[in-house]
Amino acid sequence: MENSILPVHTGHETVQVCMDPATGLRAIIAVHDTRLGPALGGVRMWNYATEEEAQFDVLRLARGMTYKAAAAGLNLGGGKAVIMGDSRRDKSDALLRRFGEFVELLAGRYITAEDVGIGTRDIGIISETTSHVAGLPGQSGDPSPFTAHGTFLSIKAGLKRATGSEELSGRKVMVQGTGHVGLALVRLLRKEGAVVFAHDVRDDSLRDAVVAGARLATAAEVYSRSVDVYAPVRWGRR
Numbered sequence: 382m383e384n385s386i387l388p389v390h391t392g393h394e395t396v397q398v399c400m401d402p403a404t405g406l407r408a409i410i411a412v413h414d415t416r417l418g419p420a421l422g423g424v425r426m427w428n429y430a431t432e433e434e435a436q437f438d439v440l441r442l443a444r445g446m447t448y449k450a451a452a453a454g455l456n457l458g459g460g461k462a463v464i465m466g467d468s469r470r471d472k473s474d475a476l477l478r479r480f481g482e483f484v485e486l487l488a489g490r491y492i493t494a495e496d497v498g499i500g501t502r503d504i505g506i507i508s509e510t511t512s513h514v515a516g517l518p519g520q521s522g523d524p525s526p527f528t529a530h531g532t533f534l535s536i537k538a539g540l541k542r543a544t545g546s547e548e549l550s551g552r553k554v555m556v557q558g559t560g561h562v563g564l565a566l567v568r569l570l571r572k573e574g575a576v577v578f579a580h581d582v583r584d585d586s587l588r589d590a591v592v593a594g595a596r597l598a599t600a601a602e603v604y605s606r607s608v609d610v611y612a613p614v615r616w617g618r619r
Contacts (some may be wrong), residue, residue: 391440395490399483403474407465409436410483411443412491413458419489420460421515422446423496423524424466424480424507439463460491468498474506481510489513495524497560529565536570536610550574553608555598557581559590563614567593578606 394415399408412420422443429435439461447459463482466472484493484507494515495504501518508514515525536554537547552575556563559581570577571594579595580603581587591597598606 391444393440393443395487396440397483397487399459400474401479404473404479405466405471406476406479407432408462408480408483409439410460410462410487410491411439412460412487412516413440413443414447414492415458417451417458418456419492419513420446420458421455421492421494422461423494423516424460424462424499424509425496426464426466426472426498428467429463429465432465435463435465457492461496462493464490464498472498472503477503477506478510481507481514484513485511487513500561503607512604523561525561526565528562531611532562532566532614533569536612540610551576551577552610553606554610554612555603555606555608556590556595556612556614557603559586559595560614560615563612564589564593566594566612566614567595571595578602578608 382530393411393413393579395412397410399406399410405577414420417443420443429438442461443459445459446461450459484491492513492515494506497500501516501523504514504516505518508517537549540549540552541547550573554570554577555577555581556567556577559579561577563581564586567590569579577595578598579590580598580600581590587597
C-alpha cells in the first residue's frame, strides 16, 4: 500500500495520493483548511481522463468545502477526496475498504461522506476500516434531497431578485445532470409547475428524469435553448 504527500503549493494543508494495485484504488484526498475543525467533504468516484484532471477537481472541491463550512458557521474545515474510475464498473467492497484505510491514516483530520458515484451503502463499507465518516445509513444518510432542496430555494430566490416573483409555474428551467440531486430537483420544479428540460450523459438517469416529467434536451440544447433558469447539476449516479 503506497502513501505519499504531493509537494503542491496551492494553500492546502495536505494532499495525499492513495494507490493500491491489489484493489485498483487510485485516489487523492485533499485537506484544505482545518483551523475551524476537521475537514469534512465527500468522496467522489469519477472516470477522470487524466490524473491531472482528478487533482484539479479535488483541490478546487476541498477549497470550496472550507468556505461552505465557514459560511454556515460550522466548526469544520474543508476537504475532499476523489477516486479515479467508473463507479459502475470499477467500484468494489475491497476498494472501498482500502480507501477507508487511507482516510484512517489522517487520524480524524478528514471526514469522508457521499458524493457523485458514492452512496450510503458505500459509506457503510468504508466505515468498516475508518470511523471518520458521515452519512451512514440510518443516520444522516443520503444528502442528495437536501442539496436539491437548497438548489430549489436558490432558484426561487434568484427569480425573485431578477423578476420580482419567485413563481415557478410556466418558467422554463434547464437541468444539466439528472443523478440523485438533479432528479430530486426535477421533481421539485415540476411540482411547482415549471417546464423542465433535462440532459444527462447517462441514458438511465435521463429516463428517470423524463418519468418525473422533464423534457429531453440534447447536449447542444443545454446551452442554446432559451430558458429562464439554467441549473448545472454534476451528473452521475451512485
